[in-house]
Amino acid sequence: MPNNSPTNSNARDIAEIVVPCQELDQTLSFFVDQLSFRIEMITPADNPNTAIVSGYGLRLCLRHGGTGENIVVRLHTSDRKAQTLHAPNGTTIEIINASADVVLPKLKESLVVTPLTSDASWTVGRAGMRYRDLIPSRLGGAFIASHIHIPNGGPVPDYVHYHRIKFQMIYCRSGWVRVVYEDQGESFVMNAGDCVLQPPEIRHRVLESSDNLEVIEIGAPAEHETFAEHTITLPTPTLRPDRDFSGQRFVHHVAEQTPWLPWRFEGFEARNTGIDLATSGYASALTVRGTKSSVIRENKHQHQLMFIFILSGLATLETGNDHEIKQLRAGASITLPSTLKFKLEVTADDTQFLLVEVGSSN
Ligand SMILES: [Fe+2]
Numbered sequence: 629m630p631n632n633s634p635t636n637s638n639a640r641d642i643a644e645i646v647v648p649c650q651e652l653d654q655t656l657s658f659f660v661d662q663l664s665f666r667i668e669m670i671t672p673a674d675n676p677n678t679a680i681v682s683g684y685g686l687r688l689c690l691r692h693g694g695t696g697e698n699i700v701v702r703l704h705t706s707d708r709k710a711q712t713l714h715a716p717n718g719t720t721i722e723i724i725n726a727s728a729d730v731v732l733p734k735l736k737e738s739l740v741v742t743p744l745t746s747d748a749s750w751t752v753g754r755a756g757m758r759y760r761d762l763i764p765s766r767l768g769g770a771f772i773a774s775h776i777h778i779p780n781g782g783p784v785p786d787y788v789h790y791h792r793i794k795f796q797m798i799y800c801r802s803g804w805v806r807v808v809y810e811d812q813g814e815s816f817v818m819n820a821g822d823c824v825l826q827p828p829e830i831r832h833r834v835l836e837s838s839d840n841l842e843v844i845e846i847g848a849p850a851e852h853e854t855f856a857e858h859t860i861t862l863p864t865p866t867l868r869p870d871r872d873f874s875g876q877r878f879v880h881h882v883a884e885q886t887p888w889l890p891w892r893f894e895g896f897e898a899r900n901t902g903i904d905l906a907t908s909g910y911a912s913a914l915t916v917r918g919t920k921s922s923v924i925r926e927n928k929h930q931h932q933l934m935f936i937f938i939l940s941g942l943a944t945l946e947t948g949n950d951h952e953i954k955q956l957r958a959g960a961s962i963t964l965p966s967t968l969k970f971k972l973e974v975t976a977d978d979t980q981f982l983l984v985e986v987g988s989s990n
Pocket residue numbers: 789790791832
C-alpha cells in the first residue's frame with residue numbers, strides 16, 4: 629500500500645466530521661450529557677468555538693458558525709432504545725438498536741403469479757448476476773423471492789458477509805455453486821435440488837459457480853442489511869453443525885441423499901429439506917413431485933408465506949370462487965394468500981415444484 633494511503637493500523641490517522649452549530653455550549657452538552665460522547669479537545673480556552681467529541685466509533689468536530697440541520701448521525705448501539713433525536717444545532721440523531729429482533733413489516737397478502745416468459749424482466753445486479761423478482765409486491769415488505777441466474781461461471785467476486793434477517797434460504801435449480809459457511813466445515817458444492825438455510829447472521833461466502841447457475845432465494849424481510857465481515861475468515865477452524873443462530877440451525881440439504889416420501893396429497897411425493905426441524909417449525913421447504921392429474925386442494929393455509937416455484941413440467945392453478953385458471957410452466961412461481969381457495973393440478977409427467985412455507989398467519 630502506498631505511504632499516503634489511509635490505513636487502520638496507523639494511530640495518527642484520525643478522521644473527523646465537521647458539524648456546524650450556532651451555540652457551541654448547548655450542542656456540546658447535548659452530545660456529552662445526553663449521548664455520552666466524550667470531549668477530546670476544546671479550543672480556544674478563553675472563548676471556545678471548536679470542540680471535538682468522540683463516541684460510538686465516531687469523531688465529530690463541533691464548530692461555531694452555521695447550522696447542522698442537514699446532517700444525520702446514526703448511532704448503532706444495544707444500550708439505548710431506537711429513537712430519533714434533534715440536537716440544538718438541528719442535527720438529527722437516529723439511534724438504532726443493534727440487538728433488537730428483526731421485525732417483519734406488516735404482511736399484505738395477495739395472489740402473485742409470476743410466469744417465466746421470453747420477455748421476463750431480469751435486472752443485472754452485482755458481478756453480472758441476473759435477478760428476476762418473483763414477488764414484486766413483496767407482500768408489504770415482509771418477503772422477497774428472487775430467481776438468480778449467473779450466465780458465465782467461474783470465481784464469484786464475493787467477500788465474507790452476513791445478513792440481518794429472520795429467514796433466508798437458497799435453492800439450487802440448475803448448475804452448481806461452491807459456498808462456505810461459518811462453523812460448517814470446508815466449502816461445498818450445491819447441485820440442482822440442493823438447498824441451504826442461512827440462519828440469521830451466519831457468516832458466508834459464495835466462491836465459484838458453473839455456467840448458467842440458477843438459484844431461487846427467499847428471504848424475510850424483503851429489505852435487509854448485508855454486513856461485510858472483516859475479522860472472521862472462512863472456513864472457520866471450528867465445526868459446529870448444531871450451533872444455534874437466533875433459534876435456527878444451518879441446513880445443507882443434499883437432494884441425492886434424501887428419499888422421496890409420500891406427501892399429504894395423493895399422487896405426490898416430497899423431499900424434505902429439513903428446514904422445518906432446523907427452524908423449530910417456523911419455516912419448511914420441500915421439493916414436491918406429482919404424477920399427471922394429481923391435485924392439491926386447499927381452502928386456506930396457516931402461513932405468512934406460501935410460495936411455489938415450478939421447477940419442471942406443467943400445472944394448472946385454479947383460484948377463488950370464480951375459478952380463474954392460470955397455466956404454469958417451468959420457471960413460474962405463485963404466492964398464495966392464506967384465505968384464498970385454490971386447486972393446483974399437475975398436467976404433465978415429471979412435474980416438480982419447490983414449496984416454501986414461512987411463519988404463522990395466526
Ligand atoms: Fe449472502
